[in-house]
Structure formats: C-alpha cells, structure tokens
Amino acid sequence: MDFLFILPIFLPLLTAIFLFLNRKIFNELVTNFFTLNSALLSFAISFFAFVTFALDKFKPISITLYQWTRTPDITIGFTLDGLSGVMLLLVTGLSFVIQLFSTSYMEKDEKHSNYFVYFNFFVFSMLLLVMSSNFLVMFFGWELVGLSSYLLISFWSQKPAAAKAGNKAFVINRIGDFGFLIGLMIILNTFNTFDFHTVMQSSTNVSENTITTISLFLLLGAFGKSAQFPLFSWLPDAMEGPTPASALIHAATMVTAGVFMLVRISPMLQHSATASMVIISFGLLTALIAAFSAMNQYDIKKVLAYSTISQLGFMFIAIGAGAYVAAIFHLVTHAFFKALLFLGAGAVIHSMHHEQDMRKMGGLRKRMPITAGMMGIGTLAISGIPPLAGFWSKDEILASVFAKAGMANELVFSIMYYLFWALTLGAALLTAFYMGRHWLLIFEKDNGIDHSEVQEAPKAMTRPLILLGIFSIFIGFINTPFFHGLEKVLHETLENVEVTHLPEGIALVILAVLSIGAGFTGLIIAFLIFGFQLHKRINLGKFKLESPINLVKDLSSNVLYLNKFGNVFFVSGMKNFSRKVAVVVDGLIIDGSVNFISSAFGKTSKITSATQTGLVRNYVVYFGLFLILLISLFIFTPLVAQ
Amino acid sequence: MFELLIFFLPASILIIGALIVVFAKNPVHNAMGLVMTLISLAIIYITLNATFVAMVQMLVYAGAVMTLFLFVIMMIGVDKKEQTSDSIKGQTFLVSGVFLILMSLLGYVAVNSEFSWNLWFPAVDYVVEGTPQLIAGTLFTTWIFPFEIISILLIVATAAAIALAYDSKIRNKDA
Amino acid sequence: MLEVTTDWYLTLAAILFSIGFFGMMIRKNALIMFMCIELMLNAVNLTFIAASKHFGQIDGQIAVFFVLVVAAAEVVVGLAIIVSIFRKQSSASVDVLNVSRG
Numbered sequence: 001m002d003f004l005f006i007l008p009i010f011l012p013l014l015t016a017i018f019l020f021l022n023r024k025i026f027n028e029l030v031t032n033f034f035t036l037n038s039a040l041l042s043f044a045i046s047f048f049a050f051v052t053f054a055l056d057k058f059k060p061i062s063i064t065l066y067q068w069t070r071t072p073d074i075t076i077g078f079t080l081d082g083l084s085g086v087m088l089l090l091v092t093g094l095s096f097v098i099q100l101f102s103t104s105y106m107e108k109d110e111k112h113s114n115y116f117v118y119f120n121f122f123v124f125s126m127l128l129l130v131m132s133s134n135f136l137v138m139f140f141g142w143e144l145v146g147l148s149s150y151l152l153i154s155f156w157s158q159k160p161a162a163a164k165a166g167n168k169a170f171v172i173n174r175i176g177d178f179g180f181l182i183g184l185m186i187i188l189n190t191f192n193t194f195d196f197h198t199v200m201q202s203s204t205n206v207s208e209n210t211i212t213t214i215s216l217f218l219l220l221g222a223f224g225k226s227a228q229f230p231l232f233s234w235l236p237d238a239m240e241g242p243t244p245a246s247a248l249i250h251a252a253t254m255v256t257a258g259v260f261m262l263v264r265i266s267p268m269l270q271h272s273a274t275a276s277m278v279i280i281s282f283g284l285l286t287a288l289i290a291a292f293s294a295m296n297q298y299d300i301k302k303v304l305a306y307s308t309i310s311q312l313g314f315m316f317i318a319i320g321a322g323a324y325v326a327a328i329f330h331l332v333t334h335a336f337f338k339a340l341l342f343l344g345a346g347a348v349i350h351s352m353h354h355e356q357d358m359r360k361m362g363g364l365r366k367r368m369p370i371t372a373g374m375m376g377i378g379t380l381a382i383s384g385i386p387p388l389a390g391f392w393s394k395d396e397i398l399a400s401v402f403a404k405a406g407m408a409n410e411l412v413f414s415i416m417y418y419l420f421w422a423l424t425l426g427a428a429l430l431t432a433f434y435m436g437r438h439w440l441l442i443f444e445k446d447n448g449i450d451h452s453e454v455q456e457a458p459k460a461m462t463r464p465l466i467l468l469g470i471f472s473i474f475i476g477f478i479n480t481p482f483f484h485g486l487e488k489v490l491h492e493t494l495e496n497v498e499v500t501h502l503p504e505g506i507a508l509v510i511l512a513v514l515s516i517g518a519g520f521t522g523l524i525i526a527f528l529i530f531g532f533q534l535h536k537r538i539n540l541g542k543f544k545l546e547s548p549i550n551l552v553k554d555l556s557s558n559v560l561y562l563n564k565f566g567n568v569f570f571v572s573g574m575k576n577f578s579r580k581v582a583v584v585v586d587g588l589i590i591d592g593s594v595n596f597i598s599s600a601f602g603k604t605s606k607i608t609s610a611t612q613t614g615l616v617r618n619y620v621v622y623f624g625l626f627l628i629l630l631i632s633l634f635i636f637t638p639l640v641a642q
Numbered sequence: 643m644f645e646l647l648i649f650f651l652p653a654s655i656l657i658i659g660a661l662i663v664v665f666a667k668n669p670v671h672n673a674m675g676l677v678m679t680l681i682s683l684a685i686i687y688i689t690l691n692a693t694f695v696a697m698v699q700m701l702v703y704a705g706a707v708m709t710l711f712l713f714v715i716m717m718i719g720v721d722k723k724e725q726t727s728d729s730i731k732g733q734t735f736l737v738s739g740v741f742l743i744l745m746s747l748l749g750y751v752a753v754n755s756e757f758s759w760n761l762w763f764p765a766v767d768y769v770v771e772g773t774p775q776l777i778a779g780t781l782f783t784t785w786i787f788p789f790e791i792i793s794i795l796l797i798v799a800t801a802a803a804i805a806l807a808y809d810s811k812i813r814n815k816d817a
Numbered sequence: 818m819l820e821v822t823t824d825w826y827l828t829l830a831a832i833l834f835s836i837g838f839f840g841m842m843i844r845k846n847a848l849i850m851f852m853c854i855e856l857m858l859n860a861v862n863l864t865f866i867a868a869s870k871h872f873g874q875i876d877g878q879i880a881v882f883f884v885l886v887v888a889a890a891e892v893v894v895g896l897a898i899i900v901s902i903f904r905k906q907s908s909a910s911v912d913v914l915n916v917s918r919g
Contacts, residue, residue: 614915616850617733620841624740627838631747649821653829660833663852664840676852679833683859690826690870695878699862702885707855707892714896715848718903737842744835765823766873780875781882792886799890806897809904 003063005049005080008042008092009127016120023113032103035116039096042123046092050085058082058492062133062197073193079133082489086328087130087260090335094252095123097464101343102244104460105350115155115242122148126253130260134194135184138261142180142225145254146173152249153241165237172234176224183217186210200267211268215275218265226258226312229286233563235309239301243346246301251308251342252335259315259331263324266497270322280320280401284423287313289562291430295437296553300345300356303438307382308338310431314397317424321417322500323400325487329479330393332486336475337381337390340468344375347457347465348442358441365443367454370462372443374469379439381472383432384519389476391516396479398424399502399511406503425518432522440530481508648689652682669715673708680704692772826867834860845910847899851892858888 015038019031026034053061060081067075080088099119106115125148129141147170154166184194190210191199203211222228227235238250249255262269262279269275287310294306311334318327349356351368365372381390401424405417456462479486481502502508555561611622655678662675680703687696770776781789837856844850862881869877902914 612918614918616911616914617842617845618736620838621733621736621740624744624838624842628740628743628747631744635747635751645821646819649825656829656833657836660836660840660856663849663856664836664843669846669848672849672852676855679856679859683863686826686829686863687866690866692866692869692878692881695866695881698882698885702889703859707889710892710896711848711852714900717900718848733842737839740842741839748831748835761824761871763872765871768873770869770873770875772869772875772878776875777878777882780879784876785879788883792883795890796886799893803893803897806894807900 003061004045004052005061005085005088005131006063006065006078008046008049008088009078009124009131011038011042011045012095012120012127013124014038016117016124019113019120020117023117026113028103028107028112031113031116035099035120036096036103038120039092039099039123043089043092043096046088049080050089053080053085054489058489060492064133071192072188073134073195073198074136075134075195076137077133077195078131078137079196080131081493082491083260083263083328083493084130086332086486086489088127090332091123091126091130091253094248094335094339095119097467098244098248098339098343101247101346101461101464102242104458105244105346106242111155115152115245118148118151118155119245119248122152122249122254126257129257132196134196135187135199136194138264139180139184142221142257142261143177145257146170146177146225149173149238149249149254152245153238155241155245159240162240165234165240169234169238172231173224176221176231179217179220179224181221183214183221186214186217190214196264200265203268203271208271212272212274215265215269215272216278218261219275219279222258222262223282224258225261226255226316227286227309228258228282228313228316229289230562230566232286232290232309233566236302236305239299239305243301243342243349246305247339247342247346250305251338255308255312256315256331256335259312259319259327262316262319263328263494266319266324266494269319270497276320276322278320280317280420283313283316283320284420284427285313286310287317287427288423288430291427291434292555294434295430298358300348300358300361300438300442301342303358303434304338304341304345307341307431307435310427311338311382314394314424314427317420318397318400321397321401321404321420322498323397323404324494324497324499325479325490326393326396326400328490329486330397332478333381333389333393333472333475336468337378337388337472340374340465340472341378341382343461343465343468344371344378347371347461350461351454351457358438361442363444364454368443368456371457371465374462374465375439375443377469377472379435380523382435383523384428384515385523386516387473387476389472389474391519392476392480394428395512395515396502398428398515399508400500402507402511403503404500407500425514428515429518429522432519433526436523436526437530440526444531649686652685652689655679655682656686670712673711673715676711677704677708680708691769694772694774694777823867823871827864830860830863830867833857833863847902847911850911851895851899855888855892858884 015035019026019034053059058081060079062077062079064075064077067073099116102115102119106112109115122145125141125144127141129138129145132138132141150166150170153169154163156162157166187199188194190206191202193199224231235250235255239246241249290306290310290313294303294310297303297306311330315327315330315334318324318330348361348364348368348371351371352361355361377388381388384391384394386392398421401417401421405414405421408414408417457465477483477485487499503511611618659675659678659682663672663679666672666675680699684696684700684704687693687699834857837853837860840853840856841850844853862884865877865880865884867877869875869881
C-alpha cells in the first residue's frame with residue numbers, strides 16, 4: 001500500500017489517452033463525466049496516500065520503476081516525501097476544481113475534448129515533475145510541462161496572436177531548459193548519479209565552485225520556467241489561452257516548478273553564497289518590474305499575469321534568503337488565491353461575452369455579487385491582510401529577509417539585506433495597489449456603460465470560486481508562527497538544510513505591523529484614486545503632478561519598454577544577422593564554391609572534348625605526337641642499365 | 643663493293659617509290675609507286691637471306707593486294723583531280739610541327755651517338771637461310787596457334803568484305 | 818661505310834616509315850592514305866627481317882608472315898569500307914567524315 005502514490009501520476013495520462021482516442025465519439029457530457037471522475041479519483045488517492053504518509057511521521061518513500069544503467073546511475077523512480085506530497089495534493093486538488101470550472105467555461109467550444117486531453121496530459125507531466133526521485137525524471141516532466149503549456153496557450157490556434165504566444169512561451173522556456181540541461185550534464189559528470197538523495201548527501205564533498213556552477217545553470221532553467229527577469233515576457237502573452245488553463249498552469253503549478261526545483265536542491269544550494277545572491281537579486285528585480293508594470297494594464301488577465309510574475313519573484317526572494325519553508329508556503333497560498341482570481345476573471349469574461357478590457361467594465365458588483373465577493377477575498381489575500389492566507393506567507397518572507405540581514409557576517413551584506421527588505425516591502429505595497437485597482441475597475445467604478453445583460457456566472461463556475469475562497473481564507477493557518485505545520489511536513493526533506501529562522505518576540509510583531517501597514521496603504525491609495533475618485537474632486541494641479549504621472553503610466557503599460565528592447569535587439573537583430581549570413585555565406589561562398597567546382601568540370605570537359613573532331617587526319621597527328629613522346633622517352637631516360 | 647651496290651640500288655628505288663606514293667596526283671601513279679616499293683623490298687629481302695618471304699611478298703603483296711587496290715581505284719574514279727587545299731583548320735601547322743620535331747629528335751639521336759648504332763646484342767656470324775623447310779618447321783610447331791587464328795581472320799575478312807560491299811539494288815535488278 | 822651492317826637496314830626502314838607517316842598526315846584521299854599505311858607496314862617488315870638476320874633466328878620471318886597476312890586482310894576490309902562510303906558521296910575525301918565527333 002506504500003506505493004499507492006504512483007497511481008495519481010498515471011491516472012491523468014490514461015485519461016488523456018482514453019479521451020484522445022475517443023475524441024470524435026464522445027460528446028461533451030461524456031467527456032466531462034470521465035475527466036471529472038478521474039480528477040476526483042486522483043485527488044482521493046493522493047489524499048489517502050498523504051494521510052498514510054503523515055501518520056508514518058513523514059518518512060519519505062521511494063520507488064524505482066526501472067533501472068537503465070548502474071554507473072552512471074540512470075533510473076526511473078518516484079518518491080513521496082514532504083515536499084512532493086504537498087505538491088501532489090496541490091496539483092490534484094486544484095486540477096479537480098479547475099476542471100469543474102472548465103466544464104462550464106469551455107462549453108459549446110468546438111475543441112472541447114482536445115482541451116481536456118491537453119489538460120490531463122499537463123497534470124500527468126506536472127506530477128511526473130514533482131514526484132520524481134531523480135533529476136532525469138524531473139527533466140522529463142519539465143519538458144512535457146513546457147509542451148503542455150504550449151498546447152494550451154495556442155489552443156485557439158486560428159488566432160495568430162495565440163499561435164505566436166505559444167511559440168514565444170516554448171522558445172523562452174527552451175532557453176531556460178538549455179541551462180537546465182547543462183546543469184544536468186555537470187551533475188552527472190560530478191556525482192555519477194541523478195538521484196536526489198545521493199547528490200544532496202555528497203554535495204558537501206564537492207568544491208564550492210562546482211556547486212555554484214551547477215546551481216547557476218539550474219537557475220537558468222528555473223528562470224525560464226518561473227518567468228523571472230529576463231525570461232518573463234512569455235507569461236503575459238500566455239494569457240491568450242483559455243482562462244482556466246491559465247489558472248492552473250500560469251498561476252499555480254507550472255510556473256512554480258522553478259521554485260519547487262530550487263527547494264529540492266536546497267541542500268546543495270545553501271552552500272553557494274553566489275547563487276543565493278543571484279537568486280535574491282533577480283527575484284527582487286522581477287518583483288519590482290512586474291509590480292510596476294501591473295499598475296497600468298487594462299486587460300483583466302494581464303494584470304493577473306504580471307501579478308503572478310511578481311509573486312514568483314517573492315518566492316525567489318525567499319529562496320535567496322534561505323527561507324525555503326516560507327517559499328513553499330507562499331507557493332501554496334499563492335496557488336489558491338491566484339487560481340481564485342483567475343477563475344473569477346474567467347467568470348467575468350464569460351459573462352461579458354469574452355470582453356477583456358477593464359475600461360469597458362465597471363459597476364459589475366450589483367450584477368455578479370458572488371464573483372465580486374470571492375474576487376474581493378482574493379484581492380485582500382494577495383495584499384496581505386490578516387487573517388487571510390496571503391498575510392502569513394508574505395509576512396514570513398519579509399521577516400526572513402530581515403532576519404538574514406541580522407545574521408549577516410559583514411556590514412555591507414547586512415545593509416544590502418536591509419535594503420532588500422525595504423524594497424520587498426515596497427513591492428508588497430505596489431501589489432496591494434494594483435490588485436485594489438483591478439478589483440475596483442471591474443466591480444466598483446461606474447463607467448456609464450450599459451451592463452444590463454450581464455448576469456451571474458453559472459453554478460459550475462461559482463461553486464469552485466466559493467471553494468477556493470474558503471481555502472484562501474483558511475489555508476494560511478498551516479504555518480503560522482504559532483503552529484509550524486508546514487515546517488514539520490518539510491522537515492525530513494530539508495534535513496540538512498540551514499533554514500533561516502524568523503526573528504523572535506517583539507521584532508516579529510513590528511515586522512508584521514509594517515507589512516500589514518504596507519498592504520493597507522496600497523489598498524487605501526487604490527480606493528482613493530479609483531473608488532473615491534479623489535483626483536477629480538481635489539484640484540491637484542498646483543502640485544504639477546501631471547507629467548510625472550503620465551510618464552509613470554506610460555512606462556508601466558509598456559513594461560518599461562523591455563519587450564520592445566528585447567524585440568529590437570534579439571529578434572530583429574538576429575533576423576537581420578541570419579539573413580546576411582544566408583545571403584553572403586550560404587549563397588555566395590558555399591553555393592559559389594560548389595558551383596565553381598561543378599562548372600570547372602564542365603569547362604574542362606568542353607576543352608578536352610575539342611580534341612575529338614572525328615577527322616582521321618587529326619587522329620594521325622595525335623598518333624605522331626605520341627610517337628614523339630615515346631621516342632623522347634626512350635632517348636632521354638635510362639631505361640635499361642648498360 | 644658488290645654488297646654496297648646490291649644494297650643501294652634497291653634502297654634508292656624504295657625511297658623513290660615511297661616519295662611517288664606520297665606526292666603523286668594521279669591515283670594510278672600512287673599505285674605504281676607502291677608496286678615499285680614492294681618489288682625493291684623483295685629484292686632487299688633476298689639479300690638478307692629471307693628467300694621464301696621475298697617470294698611470298700611478291701606473290702601476295704605486289705600481286706594480289708596491289709591488284710585489289712587498282713580495282714578499287716578504277717571503280718571509284720581515277721580522273722578526278724584531288725584538291726590540294728587544306729580544309730582542316732591548323733592541319734598544316736600541326737603537321738609541319740610534328741614533322742620538324744620528329745626529324746630533330748632523330749637528328750639529335752644520330753648526332754649524339756655519332757652515327758653509329760649501338761645495338762645491344764652483337765650480330766651472329768652464322769647465316770640462317772630462310773628456306774621453306776625451316777619456316778614451315780617453326781610455323782607449324784611453335785607458332786601453330788597464331789597460324790590457326792590467322793586463318794580464321796582471313797575467312798572473317800572475306801565475309802566482312804562481301805557484307806560491306808553488298809549492294810542489294812544491283813542484285814535485285816539482275817533478278 | 819664499307820660494310821653493310823644491320824643498322825643500315827634499320828635506318829632505311831625508319832626512313833620508309835617516316836615517309837609513310839608523313840604521307841598519311843598530308844593526303845586527303847582515303848585510298849592514298851591506305852597506301853601510306855602499307856608503306857609503314859612494309860617498313861616494319863623490313864625491320865623484322867633485318868633483326869632476324871642479326872640474331873640468327875627464324876622467328877623474325879615468321880612474324881613477317883603474320884604481318885603480311887594481317888595487312889592483306891586489313892586491305893580487303895578497308896577497301897570494302899571505302900567502296901561503300903564512296904557509294905554515298907561522290908568525292909574521295911575523308912575530311913567530311915566527322916560523324917564520330919564528340
């Protein structure tokens with residue numbers, strides 16, 4: 001019974017294959033029946049397996065399915081320990097809830113069955129990734145997850161924007177995967193095995209430079225998958241896919257694979273100070289850039305996309321500061337309220353007949369009360385308002401950064417970490433601001449547009465919303481400073497890892513107050529501008545704030561022109577360069593030399609065939625020439641020794 | 643003295659005949675020059691003690707082959723004057739070039755060896771008479787195989803000549 | 818210069834051969850070219866006989882036999898070809914026969 005946890009991995013695969021083979025035969029009802037039942041069954045089995053595992057004091061279980069070679073050690077195996085157990089529950093649970101939502105959202109779509117095939121395939125690959133016991137199986141899952149993401153992003157492939165977005169996601173992911181692959185090669189070369197346990201245990205025997213190199217390459221993979229700077233521009237474009245798919249993939253599961261992988265290698269990662277510094281700085285940079293860009297977006301889903309990037313930045317900050325438990329905690333809470341927000345946005349889009357521009361919405365609170373309420377809960381959660389989930393996890397991250405500053409050896413590191421803390425606090429404030437703006441623009445601000453035909457979403461949509469709302473409220477209690485539930489679960493996984501502990505006593509309370517204050521400030525500012533219309537009521541002209549505000553708005557909506565820069569530099573530059581190479585090198589040089597050689601043959605044969613005149617007298621002359629040759633040969637060479 | 647005479651007389655007739663073959667305009671003259679060459683060659687063979695071969699040469703070459711030549715000359719047209727202008731481009735140039743080089747090579751050889759041919763093996767002092775018995779003895783024992791092949795060759799040549807020159811129109815006209 | 822040795826005959830043969838070769842290059846008429854071929858073959862015969870006398874062996878004269886027979890056969894076939902060619906065209910020049918041009 002120990003190995004029950006394998007079943008939830010392969011059940012979605014079987015469902016996907018089954019639905020694929022019968023996709024022309026089944027109608028929507030049958031497809032819904034099969035997929036929902038399979039998702040529920042997977043969740044039930046994983047829950048049962050997790051409970052069994054928990055009762056066994058969280059002792060990790062490993063199973064090897066197939067061993068290919070012994071040295072180097074290449075096997076296919078799965079493991080159930082605290083980290084993978086948490087992810088297993090998260091993925092299967094959310095998959096069920098979101099599939100329930102999708103049955104209503106994707107209703108009457110002509111590619112209905114394809115959607116569920118891809119969805120189940122995605123769940124299978126994600127589970128492959130999280131349940132793996134070695135790097136190789138994780139890499140399989142990593143790649144397949146990228147593939148499923150591509151399939152789902154470009155789902156409505158007749159739209160050219162969707163196809164391009166799918167390509168972009170896959171290519172940028174590939175850049176990350178390139179780094180991941182090199183990291184894998186170095187791991188195999190150094191440790192002669194892919195197994196997590198063995199690698200982590202022998203990581204102390206290896207030099208720090210090797211650890212840093214491996215970590216940096218694997219980090220490149222994490223950057224690509226988790227949309228950190230500079231590989232983040234695929235995530236906003238990925239919003240072309242169906243909203244429930246975005247909810248699962250680009251909010252809760254796939255993009256967290258990078259975070260998951262870094263926590264997996266935390267016993268190795270902790271030895272490399274360089275890698276940790278890189279992680280925290282890039283995480284912070286990403287968080288700030290994304291939060292800044294989210295402030296002035298007008299598409300309902302793009303705000304959520306940038307928000308996801310920003311929150312992933314938070315998780316990276318936690319990892320860089322050594323607070324691995326906090327990172328996983330934030331991963332779990334973020335999964336719930338982000339999925340809630342995305343599904344809510346999906347409900348709004350569905351009711352507004354696929355209108356996604358927020359400027360055309362407004363005042364929907366009266367028409368869609370349940371959706372408004374649940375999304376309000378999500379907004380409060382993400383802003384870090386206690387006692388909702390987001391507060392506990394975000395506060396833990398901030399406190400860990402602060403604690404790391406106190407633990408630092410030298411003054412310069414200390415100052416740097418205090419600065420990081422302050423900037424992270426600023427990012428939290430921005431988060432509250434743009435999420436408040438988001439909610440207010442959709443549900444509160446009255447634009448005078450007629451919304452009389454907008455009604456509340458169907459029950460199959462609102463019920464998952466309510467479920468996720470309840471979770472968003474209460475999931476935070478699994479790891480409070482009073483009850484370290486998650487830490488106990490992850491204890492065996494992070495056995496030898498030096499986790500940054502929170503400061504004790506009054507420092508913790510002050511930090512908590514500060515982060516709550518940041519959240520409230522952001523929400524109040526948002527309310528003042530977008531709810532209360534402060535700027536219309538008070539004349540701010542004497543402060544001369546017009547041009548700076550316009551500049552900020554402009555920079556924000558164009559993502560600091562980063563995308564344009566990337567386009568010009570990488571895309572156009574590469575295209576021009578390759579065109580030049582194609583013309584000059586391929587056309588002139590290579591084709592020229594090949595053509596030259598072949599034409600040389602032709603010319604030579606033309607010259608030599610001029611001797612074949614067909615006239616007898618010419619041939620006689622040739623005969624004479626050879627006669628001369630022969631005679632001179634006899635005369636001038638000593639043929640026979642005297 | 644006598645030997646010199648018996649050498650130079652046929653030799654000069656030989657050369658003159660060869661020159662007539664090359665430079666005459668009338669084809670019949672060419673044929674006559676060739677006959678002169680062949681007969682003087684036969685005389686030279688006799689001085690070299692190859693009596694049987696000389697007779698055979700006289701019979702076959704000067705007799706049969708030349709008769710054949712004359713038949714064809716008569717058939718093709720004897721009174722046509724041949725144009726001496728050269729119709730191939732650069733032929734004169736090439737011919738004169740080859741000839742000059744050849745002659746200079748031979749002259750070089752002659753001058754280099756001071757007009758004495760250094761034959762590698764010395765001459766034997768006994769004389770082998772080319773009698774029919776001797777020739778037949780060698781021909782039918784050591785050289786029997788080429789002999790048989792030569793006879794097949796002759797039959798094939800005859801058949802080929804008939805096949806090539808056969809004109810069905812003439813045949814049908816007769817019938 | 819007083820004795821007629823073998824090399825005199827060889828020289829004579831060489832002269833005959835070159836005259837025949839020169840004639841082949843010069844003349845256009847097919848029949849005349851054939852006669853020049855005959856000259857060259859006869860020069861070879863002379864060489865063989867002289868060598869036979871020089872070495873005291875009879876095999877040179879046997880070789881002459883064979884050359885003679887082959888020359889006769891060749892003349893037969895060649896003249897038949899010339900006859901059949903010149904039935905088509907009325908001139909005897911070989912310069913127009915460049916069908917095997919490549």
